[in-house]
Amino acid sequence: MDIDQATLRRLSLNTMTTKNWTLPEAVDGSVRAGLPAVGLWRDRVAEVGLDAAAKRVRDAGLRVSSLCRGGFLTAADAAGQRAALEDNRAAIIEAATLGTDALIMVVGGLPEGDRDLAGARQRVADRLAELVPFAKEHGVRMVLEPLHPMYVADRAVLSTLGQALDIASGHPADAVAVVVDTFHVFWDPQLPEQIARAGREGRVASYQVCDFNLPIASDALLSRGMMGDGVIDFRAITSMIAATGYDGDIEVEIFNAAIWAMNGDDVLATMARRYAELVHPYLDPAAADPAPADR
Amino acid sequence: MDIDQATLRRLSLNTMTTKNWTLPEAVDGSVRAGLPAVGLWRDRVAEVGLDAAAKRVRDAGLRVSSLCRGGFLTAADAAGQRAALEDNRAAIIEAATLGTDALIMVVGGLPEGDRDLAGARQRVADRLAELVPFAKEHGVRMVLEPLHPMYVADRAVLSTLGQALDIASGHPADAVAVVVDTFHVFWDPQLPEQIARAGREGRVASYQVCDFNLPIASDALLSRGMMGDGVIDFRAITSMIAATGYDGDIEVEIFNAAIWAMNGDDVLATMARRYAELVHPYLDPAAADPAPADR
Secondary structure: OOOOHHHHOOEEEEOOOOOOOOHHHHHHHHHHOOOOEEEEEHHHHHHHOHHHHHHHHHHOOOEEEEEEEEEOOOOOOHHHHHHHHHHHHHHHHHHHHHOOOEEEEEOEOOOOOOOOHHHHHHHHHHHHHHHHHHHHHOOOEEEEOOOOHHHOOOOEOOOOHHHHHHHHOOOOOOOEEEEEEHHHHOOOOOHHHHHHHHHHOOOEEEEEEOEEOOOOOOOHHHOEEOOOOOOOOHHHHHHHHHHHOOOOOEEEOOOOHHHHOOOHHHHHHHHHHHHHHHOHHHOOHHHOOOHHHHO | OOOOHHHHOOEEEEOOOOOOOOHHHHHHHHHHOOOOEEEEEHHHHHHHOHHHHHHHHHHOOOEEEEEEEEEOOOOOOHHHHHHHHHHHHHHHHHHHHHOOOEEEEEOEOOOOOOOOHHHHHHHHHHHHHHHHHHHHHOOOEEEEOOOOHHHOOOOEOOOOHHHHHHHHOOOOOOOEEEEEEHHHHOOOOOHHHHHHHHHHOOOEEEEEEOEEOOOOOOOHHHOEEOOOOOOOOHHHHHHHHHHOOOOOOEEEOOOOHHHHOOOHHHHHHHHHHHHHHHOHHHOOOOOOOOHHHHO
């Protein structure tokens, strides 16, 4: 398939997809593949240095679609809470310096030995509220990422888009928003109505696509797959996103041992083809299939 | 810990927990352990023969707390749908013959190659509606089991208690009810309100307890753990169940390779101790901690 540049004008490589590439390699690879944007992880940025990373991406003519990640807000002790606030303030400054207004937030799981989900969820809301003024001051949105419920205990007590929007609802949309990551939310019976709600509230800050592979990988974190390799209906979810009017970048973020072992240029070529076939056709709201949201 | 019989008067062994026991072995083991009830799987019943199984359990003085399982209603083709209806009618008759009114329903995943979750969910609702008259006629409730979202594609497109209650809502509570299985629903931010709703609607037909172990087992189906070994707050969820007035049996159903490899009597002894410590204290609605449902 020959893919023209217009088709790829919103496609962004999240650096996790090519985990073995350094940030300069990911930037150069994205340029070679004709991609206009990258989603950066903080560890890749730190290896190069913040200002050098920002310059490198800018000089290559790429947008930064998001910075991954802030969050981990569930500490129950004062020292842990202080450390979380400090780390998130640093992440907000990094996002602003890199030229993105989207800081992806993975909110964290239960503290060791703790089983009180309701308590941990309340602490997320509390810490987030404390960070809102700092985020607004720096022009960065904290973008809440609901994670698949299989990660609720060890990674993110935020499990649904509805729950994320409930937490966001007390705050301005330019300070707290949400990301829709197909892997994490495709199963949710309330997805059509919650994506529509996120759109109405102006809180769709990012759309991330990857597939849900079966069987679940022996390391459950690595079950994310290339679009088309798993069970997700990208037409349905992309149509819902399109209907909100979201016109930002679309990141591909894949944790997958087999993909990490591949040549990076091959990964980007596959990613561009699958995106062109499975996602791009449904991005035009006028062409969107209304059926998935209606039934 | 010495456990008196009164403490165990609602504890039921689901035969999956002692997978390597035949039905007669499970019955005898339950009697030895002082349990008053068993939850039966259809394959264990079939090995003995339906009438012989019913007699064996009755003669031992045990209740049958539920029959596992009906369901698998998502077929898209006419032949598959016909087969599903036939199999569920057979299961309804088996439940009635065994003396339980609770047929647990695992509704099924996506048909091979199909990614249309909304369509599969609609077919579940359609097949269920077709089965309602037959279930009522035989005095058996179809007990919908929402499964953890990690199984949505390959096992059950029913993912939350709220979704189960939405499907049930068009039908009488003596024909369509729900089971609350801690493993499958503990993560749900809407759990307190949906359990309360199930209670108000008279649809809590079964309470099943087991833990959610981390890390997730390499075969994700086998991550169910003995209460206390994982991350679930049994006090919180049991208190919600108690507040509904549910006074039926409480089944322990564990899929876990390490537990299956243990001596069955040891498994039942551990199960009784953990139940006495982690579940039983919160079964009295008067003593129930109101906090989890309120906050």
